[in-house]
Amino acid sequence: MKPKIGFALVLAYHWVLMIFLGAITFETLILYPNIFRDAPASLAAAVAFMKVGPADFFPPVGMLMLATGIGALILSWRVKHVRRWLLISVLIIFFGEFLFSALFFWPRNTIMFIEGTAVHSAQTLRQTAQEFEALHWVRLGLCLPASIFSFMGLLGSHRPSDPISRNRPSDPTSRNRSSQAPKAA
Secondary structure (H helix, E strand, O other): OHHHHHHHHHHHHHHHHHHHHHHHHHHHHHHHHHOOOOHHHHHHHHHHOOOOHHHHHHHHHHHHHHHHHHHHHHHHOHHHHHHHHHHHHHHHHHHHHHHHHHHHHHHHHHHHHHHHHHOOHHHHHHHHHHHHHHHHHHHHHHHHHHHHHHHHHHHHHHHOOOOHHHHHOOOOOHHHHHOOOOOOO
C-alpha cells in the first residue's frame, strides 16, 4: 500500500510543480512586461486591474507544492534513485523559490504594490521594479530544473532502477523451466 501512496504523492508533487512552472512562466512572459513597463504608473494600473493577482495564487500553491514534495520525499526515501531526484527538486523549491521569494520578492511587493507612491519616490519604485523583474528570471530559471528533477523522481518511482531487471522473469525458476526442452516420456 505504501508504494502506491508514495507514487501518488510523487505524481501529485510533480503535477503541482508543473502548474507552478506554467504559472511562473506566464507571469514572467505575459504579466510582468506589462506590470513593470512604466513604473510607478504601470504599478498603479496593475493594482487597479488585478483584483486577484499573483499574491493570491502563489502562496497557497507554493505551500501545496512544498507539502506534496516533502511528503513524496518521505514516502520515497528508501528508494535511492528516486530520493536523490526528489531531494534536489524539493531543495531547489525550498531555497530557490520559497526562501528567495520571502527574502527578496515579498519586501519588494510591499514597496511596489502596498506602499507605492504614498511612501516611495518614483525613482525608488522604478529601481525596485527593475530589480524584481531581473531577478524573477532567476526564480523561473530555478523552477525549470526543479520540474525536471521531480519528473525524474516520478519516472524512477514508476520504473525499476535496473533496466535489466525489467526483462527478467519475476520467478527465478521460470527462466530455467522455459529454456529447457520438454523431456520425452
